[in-house]
Amino acid sequence: MLRIRKFEWKIILALLMTAAAPLVITVFLVERLVEESMAVGVNERVLSGLEAGVDLYKEAIESRIKIVRLQGQALAQDATFQEAVEKGELEKARQRIESLVTGNSSVGRVRVLAGDGVVLEEKSPREFPGNRYKSKTEEWDLPDGHRLEVTFVIGKSFLAASDQLRELVLTLDNVRENFQPWTIGYYRLFLFIYVWILVAAVVMGLLLSRSVTRRVADLFRATRQAAKGDLNARVPVRSRDEIGSLSESFNRMMDEIQRGRDRIVYLEKISSWQEIARRLAHEIKNPLTPIQLAVQELHRSYRGEDPQFLSKLNDSVEIVVEEVGTLRRMVETFSEFAKMPEVQAVPVELNAFVAEFVKHSPHISSRVEFKPGPHLVGVRLDKDMMRRVLTNLVTNGLEAGEPDGVVRLEVERGDGWGTLRVIDHGAGLSRENRDRIFQPYFTTKRDGTGLGLAIVKKIVLQHGGEISMEDGEASGTIFTVRLRTDDASSYPY
């Protein structure tokens, strides 16, 4: 079942309101328009005129009948005509009949009939075919049983025109008499169309709003997930409009939050390890000198002649001194780790910084490849600390590769970040080791302290940046350090 979201309802209602707002005015206008347009064709003037036309037709027909009737009657009562018929002087009678026939177009035929029905005289101006003319006949008595028969004719088209006009009057009269049902009919049709327009507006609104609301709903869902603590919540970015930008911003915000949380967790962990390192350094460092001095004093104090014992003593003292030395170096590393200074960041152009690093590191410069990137990359960093980062990463890379292998450095800019890549061609790391590589005291080297990369990561994080490691294209590993960029145009090089 189609589920309509609240936001969609609002969009639909907005569209409906937009579509329905003109309704009140339109309803009024339609009502006026219907009434006025109907009144143009159907009004008292038109009907009166048409009815007058009907009257005229009627009068015309009646007049024709009346005239023919009067003329027939006059002829029948004419003494001369009667005498001519009575005496059989048909020539005289014919002249009178002819004048009747030719003098009136509505006379179709005139006959004089004898008492026994024999036609004595007949005059017809022309043929009046029954399909085109309607006729009727009237008779008048003449002396001696004779009769005068006059046939009236009228064109059927004339009668048909009369009927048509009458029908038109009837129709218009009906429209006028039933004006309201017709007007209401128009009104209903308008409402019917309007309702469908509103339905179409709803459907269109639903379809149009769906693409927007779906993305808003995604965003809403993701924010709720985030509110519940799920920092992996992300929104698919489907377009480049405002909602797309909002989604991107949300995703960036979540990335930042996640990075921030990881940074905090990591720094807290490192802080704990630093405290441990500081205590260890303190506890181990103090007895080392007495141990070494004591052993050396023991060696000096021996006056015996036993060569076998002396040999053992020499070996033992050497071992103790060496191990104390190792422990001292370790303690120094621990101390160094425990007492890492605060970052004193200054504006630096990253290409220039890396180039300077390579130039001032003669022991490694011959095995480092660096070609500055095409863009200036302005960042803020603590030069000393970041040199240490580079030294550590480059040294690790060189140690991981062939004795004559090289490490490549790359700098680039993008998405508000300056990126520094340290690419070696060593054997690479297993996935298991890769996950633990930045953990303090984890090392794959035989004589490593496991603090180098932990220190590197802490420094990078203290700079507000991030560090990651991935496999190289062919072999080896790529360490990527990312620092927030600044406007580099005014930075010292």
Next chain:
Amino acid sequence: MSGMRFNTMLFSGLAVLCLTAPAFAQVKVEKSYKRDMGLAWREGRLELSMDFPEAFTQRLRKRLYNGFTSRILIEALLKEQKKKTPVAQAIVQYTILYDIWEEEFNIRHETPEGRRDLQVSSLAELIGTCAKLERLPLQCMVELPPGTKYQLRVRIVVNPLSAELRKKVREYLSNPNGSSHIGSPRSFFGSFSKIFVDEKAFQADAVYTYRSPKKILPAKSGPE
């Protein structure tokens, strides 16, 4: 006022407007008369006799003479006192057409039993024929018990709108130009008029209603 409430009101208003649109039609005033009508049993049939010359107004007479076809529908209902269902009824329709050329009125008299045509030559004869009922048999639907009071109601409808005329009006509105060419444009509304126009709301030229006083029927006579 919130948007939701405003919309609810707007659509409610629209719905009411759609539903009540037919109610805007004015109801034509019918003329009513109280008249004593002749009601009698003859040969087992209940017969009605009355006249209604009022129906033949000057306007109707003029229209008749001008050749307009006119119809007069007569409905007679006999109702038992205080009951709505009629116990006897009759229906008659006169269709009158004056033939101007022939100068005579052609009258068609129709009842459920059949029809007959007749001609009269004058208006007086026409009124004498059509403006009165002479021994019109009422169709009894139940046995009418004697001693009960009844009331007779006769409704005369002058020119009720016929289906034929309705069709002509619809055709006129959908094709006002009267063009008979194939593909000639028809008016948009006229094409939908059958759907949207409530033709039941159409009115006749005039309606006259006659009511008799309530009274007890005369005694039944003649063969059962």
